[in-house]
Amino acid sequence: MNEQSMSGAQMNNVLEVNDLRVQITSRRGLVRAVDGVSFEVPRGGALGLVGESGSGKSMTLRAVLGVLPPEAHVVSGQVLLDGTDLLTLNQASLNRVRGPKISMIFQEPMSALNPVMRVGQQIAEGPRIHLGYSRARAEERTLELMRRVGIPDPERRYRAYPHEFSGGMRQRVMIAIALACEPEIILCDEPTTALDVTIQDQILRLLAQLCQESGVSLMFVTHDLPVVAQICQQVAVMYGGQLVERGAVRDVLLDPRHPYTLGLVRSAPDFEYVQDSLRPIPGSPPSLITPPPGCRFHPRCDFAEDDCRTGEVPLRILPGGRATACLHHERCLEALAADRAAR
Amino acid sequence: MGRMSFVGRRLLQLIPVAFGVTFIVFFMVHLIPGDPAASILGIHATPRAVAILHHEWGLNRPLLSQYWLFLDRLLHGNLGYSLYYGQSTSSLVLSHLPPTLWLIVYAGVLSVLISVPLAMIAASRQDGVRDHVVRAVPLVGLGMPSFWLAFLLILVFAIKVQAFPVSGYGSGFFGHLRSMFLPSLTAALALSPVVIRSLRASMLTVLGAEYITTARSKGVPGHRLFLRHVLRNAVIPAVTVLGINIGFLIGTTVIIEEVFAIPGVGQLMINSIFQRDFPVVQGVTLVFAVMVVLLNLLADMAYAALDPRVRFDR
Numbered sequence: 049m050n051e052q053s054m055s056g057a058q059m060n061n062v063l064e065v066n067d068l069r070v071q072i073t074s075r076r077g078l079v080r081a082v083d084g085v086s087f088e089v090p091r092g093g094a095l096g097l098v099g100e101s102g103s104g105k106s107m108t109l110r111a112v113l114g115v116l117p118p119e120a121h122v123v124s125g126q127v128l129l130d131g132t133d134l135l136t137l138n139q140a141s142l143n144r145v146r147g148p149k150i151s152m153i154f155q156e157p158m159s160a161l162n163p164v165m166r167v168g169q170q171i172a173e174g175p176r177i178h179l180g181y182s183r184a185r186a187e188e189r190t191l192e193l194m195r196r197v198g199i200p201d202p203e204r205r206y207r208a209y210p211h212e213f214s215g216g217m218r219q220r221v222m223i224a225i226a227l228a229c230e231p232e233i234i235l236c237d238e239p240t241t242a243l244d245v246t247i248q249d250q251i252l253r254l255l256a257q258l259c260q261e262s263g264v265s266l267m268f269v270t271h272d273l274p275v276v277a278q279i280c281q282q283v284a285v286m287y288g289g290q291l292v293e294r295g296a297v298r299d300v301l302l303d304p305r306h307p308y309t310l311g312l313v314r315s316a317p318d319f320e321y322v323q324d325s326l327r328p329i330p331g332s333p334p335s336l337i338t339p340p341p342g343c344r345f346h347p348r349c350d351f352a353e354d355d356c357r358t359g360e361v362p363l364r365i366l367p368g369g370r371a372t373a374c375l376h377h378e379r380c381l382e383a384l385a386a387d388r389a390a391r
Numbered sequence: 392m393g394r395m396s397f398v399g400r401r402l403l404q405l406i407p408v409a410f411g412v413t414f415i416v417f418f419m420v421h422l423i424p425g426d427p428a429a430s431i432l433g434i435h436a437t438p439r440a441v442a443i444l445h446h447e448w449g450l451n452r453p454l455l456s457q458y459w460l461f462l463d464r465l466l467h468g469n470l471g472y473s474l475y476y477g478q479s480t481s482s483l484v485l486s487h488l489p490p491t492l493w494l495i496v497y498a499g500v501l502s503v504l505i506s507v508p509l510a511m512i513a514a515s516r517q518d519g520v521r522d523h524v525v526r527a528v529p530l531v532g533l534g535m536p537s538f539w540l541a542f543l544l545i546l547v548f549a550i551k552v553q554a555f556p557v558s559g560y561g562s563g564f565f566g567h568l569r570s571m572f573l574p575s576l577t578a579a580l581a582l583s584p585v586v587i588r589s590l591r592a593s594m595l596t597v598l599g600a601e602y603i604t605t606a607r608s609k610g611v612p613g614h615r616l617f618l619r620h621v622l623r624n625a626v627i628p629a630v631t632v633l634g635i636n637i638g639f640l641i642g643t644t645v646i647i648e649e650v651f652a653i654p655g656v657g658q659l660m661i662n663s664i665f666q667r668d669f670p671v672v673q674g675v676t677l678v679f680a681v682m683v684v685l686l687n688l689l690a691d692m693a694y695a696a697l698d699p700r701v702r703f704d705r
């Protein structure tokens with residue numbers, strides 16, 4: 049989207065999450081899956097959430113929507129959707145918000161659809177419940193949605209079951225379900241990871257186009273930095289249950305100010321100027337049961353100093369509105385300059 | 392391929408099964424050494440009874456042709472003649488069938504009414520107190536022989552409280568409904584531990600499934616979530632378990648009919664065994680076998696109707 053909507057969005061966020069903490073009780077101990085995460089999604093904009101596997105991205109999304117697995121609990125924080133804190137709502141009020149205001153698309157379109165319910169009915173269910181549509185009107189709405197997400201021959205497909213669809217078609221069904229009640233924001237948890245590369249691109253284009261058309265905001269979880277560049281204006285980088293960097297996509301991906309982001313950018317294939325310097329980040333992700341003290345990234349960080357090993361390292365705002373948790377972020381500038389010189 | 396031809400094919404598959412059943416039913420008489428007629432009729436056998444039996448089974452012919460005769464009669468709906476009642480076995484079985492069918496259907500309905508809510512309660516709080524109670528209590532029922540359970544129920548609900556008759560089949564629809572309540576409850580209680588376990592397990596699997604998260608993410612309210620998303624998926628494996636246990640259910644009804652003095656096929660069987668009325672035992676065995684097979688077919692059809700992923704062309 050353009051410059052203007054981005055600056056206007058500062059005052060007008062669909063979703064604002066403050067200091068969200070999610071803990072999971074597991075046999076091996078208490079997992080701090082999300083540990084003090086704050087971000088906002090501008091109205092009509094798209095926020096990307098990136099990070100390694102296990103960094104807490106899915107838990108963040110599920111906590112926002114209130115669909116955590118039974119062993120996981122929100123211990124503190126605020127999830128403000130249009131100023132209403134979803135964490136304070138009871139089940140019935142929450143059910144009135146899910147669908148018409150906020151919805152979600154999952155990674156595995158096969159397991160995310162009810163295998164014994166007709167596809168059309170699964171799309172129609174939202175409008176039937178939330179918009180009070182009659183059966184006939186909901187069916188009409190469903191057919192329109194199916195056309196909009198590019199499902200051919202919707203009249204016939206309406207009566208089909210999920211197993212009769214291909215992966216890409218199933219994900220289109222999921223998108224139709226998410227769009228059915230015209231929500232203000234859709235949470236996407238790696239919606240293309242399970243699909244073939246060619247289908248991935250189609251689905252991404254579809255999502256981008258639908259957002260453009262209907263002005264719906266997106267929160268987009270992915271491993272894929274080029275996808276973030278394609279879809280999102282804002283990006284947040286997650287590491288070990290915390291955000292380590294946040295800002296406009298162009299700033300963060302082209303000019304990272306955290307060594308972890310730098311590592312991600314360097315290890316991303318075919319990404320802009322770092323194309324020929326593929327370098328995976330050494331070491332392994334931190335334990336979320338007993339996270340390392342200080343900066344959680346310090347055991348894997350080339351730039352780590354003594355002050356990184358103790359005390360909290362919260363996100364700090366840099367000039368231009370971006371934020372980083374790194375105490376020595378200027379080192380990233382030097383490293384990038386060296387990268388460029390080496391080319 | 393359509394559902395009708397699916398049923399047709401399953402019925403065709405029943406033919407070898409039915410054939411096997413007649414084989415076993417016929418030859419179990421001949422497993423007894425010596426003259427089957429004499430050994431079946433026992434030491435008090437009258438020469439007349441022995442003669443009738445010899446004629447009936449063609450005992451003076453070779454075994455295979457005896458079997459052929461048996462099959463031939465069977466195909467003409469002739470199950471032979473009772474030695475004790477002096478009546479055709481088929482008319483005897485037919486007149487004893489309604490109470491047994493009542494018992495089976497009533498017990499099936501009651502076990503669903505018992506199992507679904509309990510399984511739901513157990514699954515909704517996995518490993519909570521309620522879960523353990525719901526899982527442990529039916530085990531007591533499972534460990535208790537059904538005749539013992541029947542006596543307990545009679546003692547409490549028929550003798551102490553006098554809400555239900557002690558025994559009998561009753562008359563008229565509501566009479567049956569009332570008289571058959573305790574027997575059916577006994578059978579249902581015997582069956583429900585297995586059903587509760589299977590339903591609880593499948594509900595837990597379904598509750599953890601991603602499509603339930605999808606349903607929650609579109610704001611489906613609790614009751615609708617349970618009926619349209621959880622239950623519909625969870626009953627599918629439970630139907631299979633129910634199908635497997637149909638033999639067990641029918642075995643239980645024999646005992647229950649005896650305890651509650653219900654004039655059903657089970658009681659007919661027990662009486663005939665004591666009377667050494669072998670043609671009737673043979674006929675009833677056959678009817679029970681057919682019943683198990685047909686009820687299994689019914690379970691298969693229910694499974695296919697509930698799960699759209701079942702393909703009809705295999």
Ligand SMILES: Nc1ncnc2c1ncn2[C@@H]1O[C@H](COP(=O)(O)OP(=O)(O)OP(=O)(O)O)[C@@H](O)[C@H]1O
Nearest residue numbers: 072074079081100101102103104105106107108336
């Ligand atoms: N049931 C559970 N018991 C214990 N730990 C869990 C459980 N579910 C998730 N976790 C832990 O919570 C952390 C966050 O998980 P989450 O699914 O949010 O990661 P993610 O960033 O979405 O990863 P991915 O990219 O693989 O989807 C992980 O480290 C994971 O090990």
Ligand SMILES: [Mg+2]
Nearest residue numbers: 105106107237
């Ligand atoms: Mg995930």
